[in-house]
Amino acid sequence: MGNITFIENDGTQHVVEIEDGKSLMEIAMANGVPGIDADCGGECACGTCHVIVEDKWISSTGSATDEELQMLDLTPERAPTSRLACQVNTSEQMDGLVVHLPEFQM
Amino acid sequence: MKITNLVAEKSAALVPMNLQIKAGHLVYKAKRKAGLIKEFPDFVEAPVPDVATLKLEDIDVSNPFLFKQNRWESYFKRLRDECPVHFQKNSPFGPFWSITRYEDIVYVDKHHDLFSAEPFIIIGQTPKELAMEMFIAMDPPKHDVQRQAVQGVVAPKNLKEMEGLIRSRTQDVLDSLPLDKPFDWVEDVSIELTARMLATLLDFPYEQRHKLVYWSDLAGGGAEMTGGSTDSDELFKGIADMAKDFSSLWRDKAAITAAGEERGFDLISLLQSSEATKDLISRPMEFLGNLILLIVGGNDTTRNSMSGGILALNQFPDEFVKLKNDPSQIPNMVSEIIRWQTPLAYMRRIAKEDVELGGQIIKKGDKVVMWYASGNRDERAIEEPDQFKIDRKSARNHLSFGFGVHRCMGNRLAELQLRILWEELLARFDKIEVIGEPERVQSNFVKGYSKMMVKLSAKQ
Numbered sequence: 001m002g003n004i005t006f007i008e009n010d011g012t013q014h015v016v017e018i019e020d021g022k023s024l025m026e027i028a029m030a031n032g033v034p035g036i037d038a039d040c041g042g043e044c045a046c047g048t049c050h051v052i053v054e055d056k057w058i059s060s061t062g063s064a065t066d067e068e069l070q071m072l073d074l075t076p077e078r079a080p081t082s083r084l085a086c087q088v089n090t091s092e093q094m095d096g097l098v099v100h101l102p103e104f105q106m
Numbered sequence: 107m108k109i110t111n112l113v114a115e116k117s118a119a120l121v122p123m124n125l126q127i128k129a130g131h132l133v134y135k136a137k138r139k140a141g142l143i144k145e146f147p148d149f150v151e152a153p154v155p156d157v158a159t160l161k162l163e164d165i166d167v168s169n170p171f172l173f174k175q176n177r178w179e180s181y182f183k184r185l186r187d188e189c190p191v192h193f194q195k196n197s198p199f200g201p202f203w204s205i206t207r208y209e210d211i212v213y214v215d216k217h218h219d220l221f222s223a224e225p226f227i228i229i230g231q232t233p234k235e236l237a238m239e240m241f242i243a244m245d246p247p248k249h250d251v252q253r254q255a256v257q258g259v260v261a262p263k264n265l266k267e268m269e270g271l272i273r274s275r276t277q278d279v280l281d282s283l284p285l286d287k288p289f290d291w292v293e294d295v296s297i298e299l300t301a302r303m304l305a306t307l308l309d310f311p312y313e314q315r316h317k318l319v320y321w322s323d324l325a326g327g328g329a330e331m332t333g334g335s336t337d338s339d340e341l342f343k344g345i346a347d348m349a350k351d352f353s354s355l356w357r358d359k360a361a362i363t364a365a366g367e368e369r370g371f372d373l374i375s376l377l378q379s380s381e382a383t384k385d386l387i388s389r390p391m392e393f394l395g396n397l398i399l400l401i402v403g404g405n406d407t408t409r410n411s412m413s414g415g416i417l418a419l420n421q422f423p424d425e426f427v428k429l430k431n432d433p434s435q436i437p438n439m440v441s442e443i444i445r446w447q448t449p450l451a452y453m454r455r456i457a458k459e460d461v462e463l464g465g466q467i468i469k470k471g472d473k474v475v476m477w478y479a480s481g482n483r484d485e486r487a488i489e490e491p492d493q494f495k496i497d498r499k500s501a502r503n504h505l506s507f508g509f510g511v512h513r514c515m516g517n518r519l520a521e522l523q524l525r526i527l528w529e530e531l532l533a534r535f536d537k538i539e540v541i542g543e544p545e546r547v548q549s550n551f552v553k554g555y556s557k558m559m560v561k562l563s564a565k566q
Contacts, residue, residue: 039502045216045509048502070511073250076261104262106518 002095006033006051009103018090024061024099025049025085035101042086047071048105049085050078054098061088061097077102123390124350130235131342143233146330146338147198149548157181162189167204167477167550168197168229170333173451174548179492182206182480191464198333199230202454202473203466206480208487208505210464214455214476215509218245221455221474223512228551229454229475230331233338236345238395242403242512249511252396255380259307259373260519268306272523275302276530283562288541291560295527296412303523304404308397309372310355321348322405325398332551345394352397356387373400407449408520410554412527413544414447415439417558418494420540425496433532439496440524445504446494451479451553453508478505479553537563 006014006028016031028036028049037048044067053061058081064072068087072078085099121129137143149170154177157165165181172178185192185206195201205211214221226232227243241252258264279298283289297319305315324344327334352374359374369375377383377396386393419426429435455474460467468474482505483491495501507514514520531538544558 037502039507040212040509041500041503043212043216043509045212046507046513070246070250071513073254074257074511074513074515076258076263104518106262 002092004090004094004097004099006035007098007100008035009101018092018094020091022090023086024051024083024088024090027090028085033101035105036085037105038086040086044068044071044084044087047074047084050075050102050105051083051085051088051099052077052079052102053081053083053088054100055081057094057097057099060094075102075104075106077104122350123353123387123393124346126390127236127342127346127349127394131339131346134233134235134338134342146230148329148335149198149333151548157184162192163194165192166194166197167192168194168199168202168333168475170548170550172550173553174546176546178451178479178553179483182477182483186480186484186486191466191468193466197229200473202229202475203468204480205463205474205476206484207464208481208484211476211478211481211505212509213463214474215453215505215512218511220458220461222458223249223453223455226331227453227455228326228331229452229473230328230333232328232331233341236342237391238398239389239392240395240399242399243395246511251380251382253515255383256373256376256396256400257515259371259376260516262518264371265518265522268519269522269526271306272303273526273530275299276523276526280530280534285562285564288559288561291416291540291558292409292413292544292555293557296409296555299412299523299527300405300409303408303519304401307373307404308355308400309359309370309374310351314351317347317351318401319405320344321398322401326402326406326552327549332549334547334549334552348397349390349394352393353387356393403514404516404519406552406554407514407516408523410449410547410552411443411447411520411524413555413558414449415443415524415528416538416560417540417544417555418443418446419538422494425494426538429496429528430532430536433529435496436525436528436532437521438498438501439528440521441501441504442494442496442498443524444506444520445482445488445501447553448479448482448504448506449553450506451551452477453512478508481505534565535562536565537561539563 001018003015004018014033016027025038039048040046064083068084072082151171154171154175157180167181190207192204205214222245223243224245241249301315301319304318305312321344324336324341327336328341363369377386452475457468457470457472457474459470485491507517539561541559541561545556547554547556
């Protein structure tokens with residue numbers, strides 16, 4: 001399977017393996033990527049698994065849904081390619097995906 | 107109708123806000139005298155019966171003595187097991203549904219399209235003349251713009267800058283406590299620390315900070331609202347005083363900005379700098395409502411978690427040993443304290459359409475109460491939920507901050523205040539002993555303590 005890279009706000013990189021069908025949040029939590037809290041456990045209801053997808057990858061992850069946007073609106077670090085990691089299902093096609101973590105989760 | 111509105115708006119602009127509240131009070135008193143308002147009866151305390159002796163339909167979890175007498179756990183456990191979506195048709199607050207399981211609570215909280223937060227998030231109501239509006243009790247999109255106006259003040263970036271101040275104040279308060287002699291933890295620590303924090307966030311005169319505590323307690327404590335013991339005349343007087351003080355604070359800040367000085371970074375200044383709220387003062391009920399929201403939100407919640415943590419570690423002494431051996435558990439323990447205490451027991455909604463939940467049909471217009479205090483003890487979602495474990499896995503997954511668009515705005519500040527408190531406590535004290543039973547608050551909403559005697563022993 002392929003890899004996904006999480007880049008912390010201070011530049012630290014975490015390369016983790018894709019597990020087909022798991023969400024980006026689940027993969028981050030399972031691999032101990034710091035900076036994702038996932039307080040609601042994947043319900044799109046807390047906004048604490050905010051990631052910013054690198055521009056060129058947004059077409060493969062897709063953009064945030066209306067439901068996500070409502071939570072993302074609560075964070076001042078929201079960017080045009082912001083997503084909630086719990087709402088991004090990963091697949092092999094995302095090999096090489098790079099996402100950035102905000103400085104803070106709300 | 108239109109003319110009345112026009113008159114009301116005109117008077118809102120011209121008459122000082124505190125006098126408007128006083129006028130409202132006179133109307134209220136006159137109506138009461140004329141028998142137009144049925145006086146909401148005071149709650150008289152009686153021993154809460156064993157829940158096993160009650161029929162399901164007679165269970166009324168709006169009873170404000172359930173928490174005061176610490177009998178709530180068995181009541182909610184029975185509802186979770188036997189009737190997780192429960193209808194009580196005859197409560198003093200009218201009929202209402204109770205949602206008691208974790209999963210169902212998340213569902214209701216997330217679906218603001220099905221369940222409205224308007225007009226109140228408490229189980230009862232305020233007198234009509236005091237019907238304040240606040241964004242916690244507004245639906246999107248109005249909610250969103252008003253919340254966005256103020257949430258910056260507690261955004262994590264600013265908190266980082268506040269950390270030093272919070273720590274030095276915590277140190278001051280802890281260093282002034284007596285050793286080896288019982289004192290009231292609630293008064294001397296929990297209330298003191300939260301009052302200092304609130305005064306800073308609002309840039310309210312520091313030496314008058316206890317007014318904020320008084321108003322907060324008043325505003326959350328009406329019998330008709332939450333089963334508390336605040337009398338409605340006292341409530342009107344308190345809110346009138348609050349209106350006076352905050353109107354002048356607002357005007358002072360506006361004058362400073364108008365004189366060309368840089369705007370401060372407090373809640374009032376932020377409200378003044380946002381398009382949605384810059385003329386909030388001309389909408390008195392919204393002005394007062396949002397201020398009360400910010401005051402109550404930053405008061406009872408953190409206060410009772412500060413006290414609750416002490417009690418939890420006394421009831422689970424092995425956890426205190428664990429904590430002393432590994433202080434790196436503090437952040438996780440803070441989440442566990444907030445879960446275990448659940449300082450605000452619920453949020454209330456109104457169904458916007460008929461909704462089927464847990465095999466029951468909730469009708470459009472029905473009151474729906476999401477009991478976070480119960481969901482946080484739901485065995486289906488949380489392992490050994492009545493146990494307090496500082497190293498609990500997924501401790502952050504608790505319901506106390508709510509989920510969805512109304513999720514607690516001050517959550518990170520609360521966590522920060524509690525983390526610092528525990529870091530400073532561990533640095534100073536070896537034993538923190540609760541003496542006797544604490545006294546608990548009479549309310550169905552605030553799950554907290556009015557008095558908790560504590561004795562400290564210094565670290566050797």
